[in-house]
Amino acid sequence: MGEEAPEEYELGGGEDERVMEWEAGLPGADELTPLSQPLVPAGLAAAFRIPPEPGRTLLDVHRASAATVSRLRRASSSSSSSFPAFASKGAGADEAESGGGADGGNGNTNNTNSSSSKRARLVWTPQLHKRFVEVVAHLGMKNAVPKTIMQLMNVEGLTRENVASHLQKYRLYVKRMQGLSNEGPSPSDHIFASTPVPHASLHDQVPSPYPPHPHHHSSYNNAAYAATVSSYHHYHHANH
DNA sequence: AGTCTAATAT
DNA sequence: GATATTAGAC
Numbered sequence: 293m294g295e296e297a298p299e300e301y302e303l304g305g306g307e308d309e310r311v312m313e314w315e316a317g318l319p320g321a322d323e324l325t326p327l328s329q330p331l332v333p334a335g336l337a338a339a340f341r342i343p344p345e346p347g348r349t350l351l352d353v354h355r356a357s358a359a360t361v362s363r364l365r366r367a368s369s370s371s372s373s374s375f376p377a378f379a380s381k382g383a384g385a386d387e388a389e390s391g392g393g394a395d396g397g398n399g400n401t402n403n404t405n406s407s408s409s410k411r412a413r414l415v416w417t418p419q420l421h422k423r424f425v426e427v428v429a430h431l432g433m434k435n436a437v438p439k440t441i442m443q444l445m446n447v448e449g450l451t452r453e454n455v456a457s458h459l460q461k462y463r464l465y466v467k468r469m470q471g472l473s474n475e476g477p478s479p480s481d482h483i484f485a486s487t488p489v490p491h492a493s494l495h496d497q498v499p500s501p502y503p504p505h506p507h508h509h510s511s512y513n514n515a516a517y518a519a520t521v522s523s524y525h526h527y528h529h530a531n532h
Numbered sequence: 533a534g535t536c537t538a539a540t541a542t
Numbered sequence: 543g544a545t546a547t548t549a550g551a552c
Binding site: 413414415416453454456457458461480 | 543545
Binding site for chain 1: 534535536537538539
């Protein structure tokens with residue numbers, strides 16, 4: 293009966309899917325390394341006179357990954373640019389914590405390929421939103437504009453408008469939170485409530501062209517970090 | 533010309 | 543309510 297359409301596929305549930313052949317056998321990106329933690333124990337490092345790890349931040353890694361992924365993509369120009377990531381709809385029992393994320397369960401066997409260029413509505417999963425918030429926090433509200441956020445998030449298929457739309461809502465949420473001195477977030481704030489707004493995003497982080505401390509080059513092999521949007525389906529456009 | 537943002541539409 | 547799309551400003 294009637295025309296129903298909008299099935300929403302979801303985006304970037306597990307933040308790693310892309311050229312699975314290269315990643316086969318490797319642990320998930322998020323599970324790889326906490327990154328905020330030295331790979332070599334302090335004592336051991338001292339014993340061997342290994343210099344402390346440079347202050348690599350998540351964003352640095354993301355950026356590096358972006359470059360890597362970009363290059364890899366070029367090299368093998370045979371990737372269908374749509375992977376439906378799956379979202380548990382209904383039963384939700386996954387939470388992501390900052391720093392100790394354990395996500396697992398990436399089963400994608402979806403292939404909704406149609407000749408339509410109308411993408412499905414993007415679903416901002418907690419994981420995706422988390423990435424968003426991290427990027428915004430590191431940029432500072434002043435510099436956090438759609439294009440930049442989109443680039444740093446490095447999620448394939450994620451568009452500037454997707455980000456812009458979400459950013460608009462996020463700003464309202466932040467403003468609302470600031471207006472109130474101290475009050476728990478409203479239960480209707482789902483995703484937002486689960487992701488504390490970092491103070492960095494409230495004030496402005498300087499657009500420092502240089503990082504506080506120069507990094508050395510470390511030979512880190514971070515596997516592809518690209519998440520994929522499975523966007524499909526049609527929408528409708530009617531008048532004006 | 534491209535992007536940002538508020539408003540509005542779906 | 544969440545996300546997309548538009549309109550106007552920069």
